[in-house]
Amino acid sequence: MSRALExxxxxxxxxxxxxxxxxxxxxxxxxxxxxxxxxxGDDAREFGPFAGSGGKNNxxxxxxxxxxxxxxxxxxxxxxxxxxxxxxxxxxxxxVENFRPTTMRKLGFGWEELQRIxxxxxxxxxxxxxxxSLPGYDARPSYDMVAQGYSxxxxxxxxxxxxxxxxxxxxxxxxxxxQATIAIMAAxxxxxxxxxxxxxxxxxxxxxxxxxxxxxxxxTISGEVPGPLGSAHPSIVPFQSFPTKDDSHLIIALGxxxxxxxxxxxxGREDLGDHPKFATNPLRTKHRKGLEQILIPEFKKKxxxxxxxxxxxxxxxxxxxxxxxxxxxxxxxxxxxxxxEVDQPRVGKMRIVGSPxxxxxxxxxxxxxxxxxxxxxxxxxKDILGYTKAEIELLKTENVINREV
Amino acid sequence: MSRALExxxxxxxxxxxxxxxxxxxxxxxxxxxxxxxxxxGDDAREFGPFAGSGGKNNxxxxxxxxxxxxxxxxxxxxxxxxxxxxxxxxxxxxxVENFRPTTMRKLGFGWEELQRIxxxxxxxxxxxxxxxSLPGYDARPSYDMVAQGYSxxxxxxxxxxxxxxxxxxxxxxxxxxxQATIAIMAAxxxxxxxxxxxxxxxxxxxxxxxxxxxxxxxxTISGEVPGPLGSAHPSIVPFQSFPTKDDSHLIIALGxxxxxxxxxxxxGREDLGDHPKFATNPLRTKHRKGLEQILIPEFKKKxxxxxxxxxxxxxxxxxxxxxxxxxxxxxxxxxxxxxxEVDQPRVGKMRIVGSPxxxxxxxxxxxxxxxxxxxxxxxxxKDILGYTKAEIELLKTENVINREV
Numbered sequence: 001m002s003r004a005l006e007x008x009x010x011x012x013x014x015x016x017x018x019x020x021x022x023x024x025x026x027x028x029x030x031x032x033x034x035x036x037x038x039x040x041g042d043d044a045r046e047f048g049p050f051a052g053s054g055g056k057n058n059x060x061x062x063x064x065x066x067x068x069x070x071x072x073x074x075x076x077x078x079x080x081x082x083x084x085x086x087x088x089x090x091x092x093x094x095x096v097e098n099f100r101p102t103t104m105r106k107l108g109f110g111w112e113e114l115q116r117i118x119x120x121x122x123x124x125x126x127x128x129x130x131x132x133s134l135p136g137y138d139a140r141p142s143y144d145m146v147a148q149g150y151s152x153x154x155x156x157x158x159x160x161x162x163x164x165x166x167x168x169x170x171x172x173x174x175x176x177x178x179q180a181t182i183a184i185m186a187a188x189x190x191x192x193x194x195x196x197x198x199x200x201x202x203x204x205x206x207x208x209x210x211x212x213x214x215x216x217x218x219x220t221i222s223g224e225v226p227g228p229l230g231s232a233h234p235s236i237v238p239f240q241s242f243p244t245k246d247d248s249h250l251i252i253a254l255g256x257x258x259x260x261x262x263x264x265x266x267x268g269r270e271d272l273g274d275h276p277k278f279a280t281n282p283l284r285t286k287h288r289k290g291l292e293q294i295l296i297p298e299f300k301k302k303x304x305x306x307x308x309x310x311x312x313x314x315x316x317x318x319x320x321x322x323x324x325x326x327x328x329x330x331x332x333x334x335x336x337x338x339x340x341e342v343d344q345p346r347v348g349k350m351r352i353v354g355s356p357x358x359x360x361x362x363x364x365x366x367x368x369x370x371x372x373x374x375x376x377x378x379x380x381x382k383d384i385l386g387y388t389k390a391e392i393e394l395l396k397t398e399n400v401i402n403r404e405v
Numbered sequence: 406m407s408r409a410l411e412x413x414x415x416x417x418x419x420x421x422x423x424x425x426x427x428x429x430x431x432x433x434x435x436x437x438x439x440x441x442x443x444x445x446g447d448d449a450r451e452f453g454p455f456a457g458s459g460g461k462n463n464x465x466x467x468x469x470x471x472x473x474x475x476x477x478x479x480x481x482x483x484x485x486x487x488x489x490x491x492x493x494x495x496x497x498x499x500x501v502e503n504f505r506p507t508t509m510r511k512l513g514f515g516w517e518e519l520q521r522i523x524x525x526x527x528x529x530x531x532x533x534x535x536x537x538s539l540p541g542y543d544a545r546p547s548y549d550m551v552a553q554g555y556s557x558x559x560x561x562x563x564x565x566x567x568x569x570x571x572x573x574x575x576x577x578x579x580x581x582x583x584q585a586t587i588a589i590m591a592a593x594x595x596x597x598x599x600x601x602x603x604x605x606x607x608x609x610x611x612x613x614x615x616x617x618x619x620x621x622x623x624x625t626i627s628g629e630v631p632g633p634l635g636s637a638h639p640s641i642v643p644f645q646s647f648p649t650k651d652d653s654h655l656i657i658a659l660g661x662x663x664x665x666x667x668x669x670x671x672x673g674r675e676d677l678g679d680h681p682k683f684a685t686n687p688l689r690t691k692h693r694k695g696l697e698q699i700l701i702p703e704f705k706k707k708x709x710x711x712x713x714x715x716x717x718x719x720x721x722x723x724x725x726x727x728x729x730x731x732x733x734x735x736x737x738x739x740x741x742x743x744x745x746e747v748d749q750p751r752v753g754k755m756r757i758v759g760s761p762x763x764x765x766x767x768x769x770x771x772x773x774x775x776x777x778x779x780x781x782x783x784x785x786x787k788d789i790l791g792y793t794k795a796e797i798e799l800l801k802t803e804n805v806i807n808r809e810v
Contacts, residue, residue, distance in 0.1 A: 002599075004591035017618070029591050048640060049619070049626045060622030111765075130763070134740045141658075141722040145644050149656035149724040152732035154636065154646070156573025159564055164646055164654055164726045166636045167572045168561025169618035176761075178583040183762045185590035186409035186434050190767050192597065194407075198766040206761040209743050213422070213574035214454070215729050216744070217465030220756040221454045225730045231559065231571045235453060239550050241559070241569055249569055251554035253546075317546040319554040321569045324620050325630045327557035335539045338614050339621070351625040356581075356611040357588045358535070360516075361603040362595050 003030020004362040008188065009092040011036060011085070012069065016044045017144070017170055018126045018204060019098035020065045021177025026094070026184070027068035028355040028364035034092075034380055035069045036085065038076070039402055041373045042066075051347040057372045063344055064352040066370040072381075073374030073402045076107055080400045085109070087385050089117050094184055098126040101138040111199045121197045122187040124180045130203030142204060147172030151208035156215055158228040165228065176207040237284035237291065241321050242299035249321035250299060250307045257281060259316060266314050267298055344369045374402040408435020409767040413593065414497040416441060416490070417474065421449045422549070422575055423531045423609060424503035425470045426582025431499070431589070432473035433760040433769035439497075439785055440474045441490065443481070444807055446778045447471075456752040462777045468749055469757040471775040477786075478779030478807045481512055485805045490514070492790050494522050499589055503531040506543040516604045526602045527592040529585045535608030547609060552577030556613035561620055563633040570633065581612040642689035642696065646726050647704035654726035655704060655712045662686060664721060671719050672703055749774040779807040 008031040012023040020035075020042075027033040035042070040056075047061035072088075075081040089095060095114060097104060104110050104125065114123050125131055128142020128150075140146075148154050148166055158165030183200035191197060209216075214234070215226045226234060231251070233239035238260075241249045254260045257280055264273035272278050272294065277287045284291055302310070304320060311318040322330065328351075333339050340354040355364030381387040381395070395401045413436040417428040425440075425447075432438040440447070445461075452466035477493075480486040494500060500519060502509060509515050509530065519528050530536055533547020545551075553559050553571055563570030588605035596602060614621075619639070620631045631639060636656070638644035643665075646654045659665045662685055669678035677683050677699065682692045689696055707715070709725060716723040727735065733756075738744050745759040760769030786792040786800070800806045 002595070004595040025587055047619070049623045049629070051626050060626045061619045064619075064622050129737060130741055132741075132763075134737050137737050139720075140717075141720065143644070143658040143660055143722055145638065145656055145658040146722055146724040149646060149654075149726045150732070152727045152729045153573060154656075154726050155728040157562065158570055158573075158635075159567065162564065163648065164636060165563055165570060166634070166638070166645070167576075168558060168563075168631075168633060169616055169620065171572075171576065171616065174616045174618070175580075175583070178580070178587065179761045182430055182583065182586050182590065183764055185587065185594065186762065186767060186769075187764055189590065189593065190407070190409040194766075196766070198764050201763045201765070202761065203741065203763070205737070206741055206743050206763065209732060209738060210758055210761045211574055211576065211579045212729070212732075212758070213579070214452070214466045214469075215574065216733060216758050217469050217755075218454045219729045219733050220744070221456050221465045223730075224454070225728050226573075227728075228573060229571070230563075231569060233550065233571070239548070240571070241554065243568065249554075251550055251559075253548040253550040255548055312545075315544075315546065317548055317551055319551040321554045321559050322557045323560040323630050323632075324557045324617070324624045325628075327555070327614060327617075328621060328624050332534060332539050332542050332610070333614060336535055336537075336608065336611055338611050339625070350622075353615055353617070353621050356584045356607065356615045357591065358537075358606045358608075358611065359588055359592055359603050360606070361599075361601070362591060364591075 002362060005029040005031035008032070008094065010034065010094040010096060011088055011092045013095065013097035013099070015042045015098065017065070018173035018176045019096050019180065020044065021174050022124065022180040022184070023069065023096055024065055025181040025357065025364065028366070029357060029362065033069040034088065034376070035066060035071050035371065037071055037073045037373060039073050039399070041073065045373065051344070051350055057346045060350070063350070063370040067342055067352060067366045068368045069371055070376035070380065071371035071374055072377045075400050078400050080395065080398065082108060084381070084385065086117055089114065089121060091384070092118070092121060093188070094122045094124065096124045096180065100141070101125070101127050101131040115197070119196060120191060122184055122191065123197065124184050124200040124202060126176050126180055126202040126204065128204050130206065131201045144170035144172040144204070147204035147208050151205050152212060152215070153208050156226050156228055159230045160228060162228060172204045172208050175211055176202050176204045179207050232288065235285055236281060237288045238295060242295060244302060244304045244307060245300055246303040248304035250304055251319040251321055253317040255317065260284070262314065263316055266310065266316070269298070340366050342366055342369050345372055372405045375405050377401045407767060410434040410436035413437070413499065415439065415499040415501060416493055416497045418500065418502035418504070420447045420503065422470070423578035423581045424501050424585065425449065426579050427529065427585040427589070428474065428501055429470055430586040430762065430769065433771070434762060434767065438474040439493065439781070440471060440476050440776065442476055442478045442778060444478050444804070446478065450778065456749070456755055462751045465755070468755070468775040472747060472757060472771050473773045474776055475781035475785065476776035476779055477782045480805050483803070483805050485800065485803065487513060489786070489790065491522055494519065494526060496789070497526060498593065499527045499529065501529045501585065505546070506530070506532050506536040520602070524601060525596060527589055527596065528602065529589050529605040529607065531581050531585055531607040531609065533609050535611065536606045549575035549577040549609070552609035552613050556610050557617060557620070558613050561631050561633055564635045565633060567633060577609045577613050580616055581607050581609045584612050637693065640690055641686060642693045643700060647700060649707060649709045649712060650705055651708040653709035655709055656724040656726055658722040660722065665689070667719065668721055671715065671721070674703065745771050747771055747774050750777060777810045780810050782806045
């Protein structure tokens with residue numbers, strides 16, 4: 001099968017999550033992604049959970065993000081290491097990294113230098129606050145947690161009236177990784193026409209600010225400062241989770257008045273469907289608290305299973321609030337190949353997340369395991385850069401590359 | 406300035422959020438996006454907040470998502486409406502929609518038909534569970550809320566031990582929109598080589614399952630079922646928010662042991678830095694509850710402002726937990742052009758979110774306001790499809806297009 005990005009070579013100077021998410025998409029779509037790691041490996045290799053006996057090659061965290069990629073472990077503090085990186089950039093299409101903004105410049109690979117090395121190269125950098133920033137912001141250390149807090153996303157997530165909550169996965173990194181992928185592809189398309197590369201200056205704060213949805217215009221238009229609403233939606237009611245008889249949780253999402261009336265009929269509460277306080281969505285939004293007090297005992301009358309059967313037959317929008325085990329064992333997730341088995345060296349068969357890029361001709365796919373640390377160092381040096389066996393041995397002796405995998 | 410996608414024409418049969426997010430990215434990058442709306446308009450035109458006097462052209466929700474796009478209001482229930490759509494697809498590159506999976510087939514525009522109309526066209530559909538699904542799943546009604554619950558994301562978001570919480574913005578729609586953009590661009594690049602279009606079958610459930618981060622491998626490797634942790638991180642400690650003296654919230658993100666020791670020194674608690682329960686991250690993760698009880702009173706000693714000054718000078722990763730007003734008025738957001746002014750017809754100047762695709766040569770930009778309902782119907786018919794004035798008048802008389810904007 002052909003792959004959409006099969007002629008694209010990516011130098012991947014990434015670590016942990018934001019940039020690795022981007023290069024995961026590129027690799028899943030067939031780009032040759034060469035993950036250039038320090039000799040001690042991407043920090044993510046230290047993150048659990050660990051498969052089998054543990055160690056740098058057994059991190060489930062690293063494996064799931066780095067499937068399909070190659071690993072070149074290289075000491076960039078040495079001149080010879082930087083020479084190898086320069087040679088690789090000369091014959092690559094894309095460079096991706098998520099160091100602090102100053103790091104690449106200090107290493108001699110800032111955007112100015114990259115353009116001199118290869119005027120066609122596309123350079124994507126991801127940092128917390130961006131490279132082009134107010135004085136001092138580019139030096140601010142940032143993690144997903146910083147981006148979630150700074151962007152305002154936490155201020156609208158969590159129980160009503162309660163403290164700010166973190167989104168349970170690192171969406172600050174992950175959105176930035178998605179956006180970098182979009183930027184790189186736009187730059188590749190533009191390069192087709194002009195022959196020139198360009199720089200994407202991605203920022204996790206920008207990325208999360210983009211996805212606040214209507215919260216921003218609610219403030220800019222009306223001055224309202226939205227807060228957290230637990231499981232509820234700010235302007236659609238009822239559109240939230242309720243506890244069930246068996247202390248599980250059920251989500252109901254009645255997006256319009258017809259769905260609301262059908263639901264009321266289904267539970268034998270026609271009185272609510274036409275009630276002067278609840279007949280329309282604006283009314284229900286206004287009287288949400290009162291309506292919740294009426295609906296809580298209604299939902300307590302049946303188990304989650306009973307509700308799923310009843311609402312499923314009625315065709316009303318609903319969902320279980322699945323936990324991680326339930327969704328991982330869900331038949332529809334299996335059918336969609338969203339949880340796939342990979343045969344991982346040193347680990348054996350394990351299940352990781354598949355690709356959501358379900359294209360009919362060139363789908364994103366898990367077609368290779370994640371690399372062992374430095375697994376492809378020799379192959380890259382020999383086959384791609386033309387180093388001799390003797391030269392490679394010397395690089396090992398000088399600890400520019402690792403001696404063994 | 407040239408734009409990356411300036412030669413790409415998109416037929417945008419989208420509504421509300423998931424697909425409109427995708428076509429927003431495409432339009433921001435210069436694609437000609439023709440939003441084909443029903444005569445009564447995209448449902449999002451009914452969503453608040455409303456600017457000025459309200460009504461279908463004044464929805465802040467619609468305006469922020471549909472900047473840079475054109476509006477063709479068309480009755481697809483009429484044969485003549487479907488003929489216009491067919492003609493438009495013949496000369497377009499991309500079709501995007503987020504109806505339920507059966508709708509496009511019923512209208513006569515399923516993937517089989519689209520290929521007959523234009524073999525080069527790229528077709529992106531987004532639905533809750535996907536078009537290729539287990540029997541019955543494709544007919545299940547889905548909203549963001551359903552995707553957040555079904556995918557498991559809600560089960561890891563919210564206070565520790567508490568009920569599942571919704572992420573405060575509709576990330577089920579928004580991630581799917583990002584992924585559709587990636588898929589469309591991959592398909593455009595593949596088409597350059599083959600001349601053929603393809604179908605992207607996007608699903609909001611797939612999209613959110615992809616971003617659960619380490620939660621999935623924690624389950625598949627160890628059988629652990631992660632739950633919500635409030636503002637805390639499952640495997641980095643301390644990496645969470647704390648209440649301050651002035652009842653505000655401060656985020657601290659000490660991603661490694663050196664940062665932890667520097668922090669302990671800064672607050673005069675060197676005893677914690679080397680403490681046998683807290684010296685390393687695995688120890689702190691194990692004893693997180695106990696450590697929180699020690700740190701809560703420490704953070705209560707200073708105001709948010711005092712903490713920001715202190716931690717800023719020390720260079721330790723931290724952030725205010727900004728609310729929506731604070732982030733909208735933040736100088737760095739202004740500097741990065743992430744909140745931009747648009748001169749919107751019928752509304753006047755208003756502020757909406759900018760583009761995070763900060764490319765040096767072809768950045769994503771807000772270069773035009775959102776369209777009034779049907780604003781470009783005549784222009785599309787006349788300039789793009791070559792209809793005469795008389796033919797357009799007849800279409801108005803027959804209510805195939807709107808009489809007035």
